[in-house]
Amino acid sequence: xxxxxxxxxxxxxxxxxxxxxxxxxxxxxxxxxxxxxxxxxxxxxxxxxxxxxxxxxxxxxxxxxxxxxxxxxxxxxxxxxxxxxxxxxxxxxxxxxxxxxxxxxxxxxxxxxxxxxxxxxxxxxxxxxxxxxxxxxxxxxxxxxxxxxxxxxxxxxxxxxxxxxxxxxxxxxxxxxxxxxxxxxxxxxxxxxxxxxxxxxxxxxxxxxxxxxxxxxxxxxxxxxxxxxxxxxxxxxxxxxxxxxxxxxxxxxxxxxxxxxxxxxxxxxxxxxxxxxxxxxxxxxxxxxxxxxxxxxxxxxxxxxxxxxxxxxxxxxxxxxxxxxxxxxxxxxxxxxxxxxxxxxxxxxxxxxxxxxxxxxxxxxxxxxxxxxxxxxxxxxx
Numbered sequence: 001x002x003x004x005x006x007x008x009x010x011x012x013x014x015x016x017x018x019x020x021x022x023x024x025x026x027x028x029x030x031x032x033x034x035x036x037x038x039x040x041x042x043x044x045x046x047x048x049x050x051x052x053x054x055x056x057x058x059x060x061x062x063x064x065x066x067x068x069x070x071x072x073x074x075x076x077x078x079x080x081x082x083x084x085x086x087x088x089x090x091x092x093x094x095x096x097x098x099x100x101x102x103x104x105x106x107x108x109x110x111x112x113x114x115x116x117x118x119x120x121x122x123x124x125x126x127x128x129x130x131x132x133x134x135x136x137x138x139x140x141x142x143x144x145x146x147x148x149x150x151x152x153x154x155x156x157x158x159x160x161x162x163x164x165x166x167x168x169x170x171x172x173x174x175x176x177x178x179x180x181x182x183x184x185x186x187x188x189x190x191x192x193x194x195x196x197x198x199x200x201x202x203x204x205x206x207x208x209x210x211x212x213x214x215x216x217x218x219x220x221x222x223x224x225x226x227x228x229x230x231x232x233x234x235x236x237x238x239x240x241x242x243x244x245x246x247x248x249x250x251x252x253x254x255x256x257x258x259x260x261x262x263x264x265x266x267x268x269x270x271x272x273x274x275x276x277x278x279x280x281x282x283x284x285x286x287x288x289x290x291x292x293x294x295x296x297x298x299x300x301x302x303x304x305x306x307x308x309x310x311x312x313x314x315x316x317x318x319x320x321x322x323x324x325x326x327x328x329x330x331x332x333x334x335x336x337x338x339x340x341x342x343x344x345x346x347x348x349x350x351x352x353x354x355x356x357x358x359x360x361x362x363x364x365x366x367x368x369x370x371x372x373x374x375x376x377x378x379x380x381x382x
Contacts, residue, residue, distance in 0.1 A: 003031040004271065005091035007055075007083065007106055009045055010038035012202050013097035013120045013146065016264050017271070018045055024279050028271060032090040034083060034098075039065045046074060053090055055082040057102075080105065088113050095146070095271065096121040099204055100327050101369045107132055108362055111141030118270040120146035123327070126217050127320040127365050129224025143225060144270045149218050150225055151266035152244035152257035157226070160249065167248040168222050171238040172297060173197060173261075175209040178239060182301050186341060190334050197239070201263075207330045211343055212297065216308025217326075220319050223312055230312040235305065237295045242284065260284050303344040307351065316357035320365050324372035325350035337382050346376060 004021075008014045014033075021028055034055035035042040046054060046069065054069055055077040056062040062078040069076045077085055080102065087094055087106040093116040096103050103121030108128070110117045112135055119125060125132055125143075136143055145151050149170050157165070176195045177185055193210035194203060201209070208214035219233050241261035248254045259265050260282050268279055299306045304326070311318040325347045332338045338346075350372055358364065376382075 002028045002093050002271070003091045004028050005032040005034075005086055005094040006030060006097065007034045007087070007094060007103070008036075008097035008099065008121075009033040010035040010041040011097055011099065013263065013267065014095070015041075017095055017097070017267050018049060020264050020268050020271070020279075022048060024268070024277065026268075026272060026277055028093075032086045034077075034086060037061060043068055046072060053077060053086055055086050057083070084109050092116065093118060093271065095267075096124065097146075099123075099202065101127060101324065101366070104128055104362065104365065108135060111135045111143070112139050114140040116142045116144060116273075118144050118146050118267075120267075122147060122217050122221050123323055125224055126220045126323045127369065128360070128362060129220065129319070131360055131362060131365070133224050133227075144273050145221075145225060146266055146270045147218060147221065148241075148261075148263060148266045149245040150221055151269055153222065153226060153247055155257045155269070156245070156247040156255040160247075160255075162227060164249050164251075165226070165228060165232065165247060166250045166252075167232050167234055168226060168228055169234045169236055169246040169248060169254075170215060170218055170222060171241070171243055171245050171294075172212065172215045172235055173209070173241045174237045174239055174295075174297075175212065175214075177210055177301075178237065180301065182341070185301070186339065188340050190336065193333075193340070203334060204327075204330055207333060208326070211304045211340070212302035213304035213308065213326055213343070215297070216305045217323070219305075219308050220312060230309060235297050237297050238293065240289065240292055242289060242292055258284060258286075304347065307344060307347055311351065314351070314355050316355065317360070317365070317368055318351060318355045320368050321351050321354045321372050322347055324369040325376055328373040328376040332376075332380065332382055338380065342380075346380070349379075350376060 030049040030051050032053040033051050036057035039061045053075040066076040083106050087109040094110040095118040097120040104124040107124040194206045222233050243256050246256040311322040329343045
């Protein structure tokens with residue numbers, strides 16, 4: 001039986017994972033849960049899945065709730081240190097569904113412990129892809145993607161050789177502003193940006209989808225997860241979100257993975273890999289769908305996608321800078337303190353200021369992340 005650690009259990013991915021485990025016959029037990037502030041929800045989850053340990057990010061809430069978990073016989077950890085301890089010492093598989101750069105250390109410690117990492121925290125591999133993939137190789141850890149696009153690539157590569165890959169093609173829904181031009185988006189609100197047409201997602205990832213930065217981050221992920229060159233990764237807009245991504249091989253064959261736009265499918269595959277288990281998820285009816293559409297992405301209207309490619313071309317810590325700036329700017333946009341196009345504008349400014357090459361190290365990534373965010377904060381007076 002797999003023993004699961006669920007980091008970020010109260011968020012969208014974490015909640016869906018628990019729904020899957022409690023409504024399907026899977027040979028997995030939950031050994032640990034973590035959350036930042038939504039402790040009431042995690043307490044209810046703990047009563048259902050009965051973990052051995054939990055982690056609470058917020059120190060005040062840790063003090064407030066630790067006795068409630070202790071009464072259930074659950075060990076309680078606190079803060080970033082607690083996340084690290086749980087990642088190292090619990091479970092055989094860790095589902096990292098944390099948001100933002102806080103997911104980096106748990107990803108690193110999971111792989112260093114030689115365990116399976118079901119990765120939904122794209123920021124950790126965006127900022128430290130080379131470090132994480134090298135750590136996995138050195139210690140026998142395994143990275144299994146949870147993003148629907150990377151899960152599709154992972155599945156489409158099964159049984160084929162790395163040398164046979166010609167191109168990886170990531171599909172993008174186009175987000176809530178697909179088909180719009182820049183002049184129509186100057187004054188859009190965060191509420192409009194949150195209205196994803198196909199998926200129900202968290203606030204940060206929904207804004208990233210609206211700017212196409214989410215797809216840019218996935219391009220960076222793909223480079224490191226699948227060991228391909230930057231110019232081997234393409235993006236195509238596919239509004240229906242049925243074809244989740246494709247791999248083109250040297251013989252011109254293309255293999256794709258299809259399914260309804262439901263994040264539970266890639267979550268389930270990551271948790272049960274290398275097996276496939278019967279699920280109660282919806283079945284795809286292609287005849288009912290009728291047709292599938294594809295188009296080139298509009299990089300002029302959505303410059304964040306090209307900025308992500310540029311960070312890969314620059315190398316070094318450029319992707320770390322891009323990610324840190326984006327996290328801070330999305331937060332400011334959600335607080336209505338900046339406008340939509342301030343996001344790509346200030347990402348580019350930050351990349352030009354901080355882009356430098358050095359030996360890649362975890363501590364440097366974490367330090368640079370905070371430095372870039374502070375720079376954005378000071379420059380914008382926020």
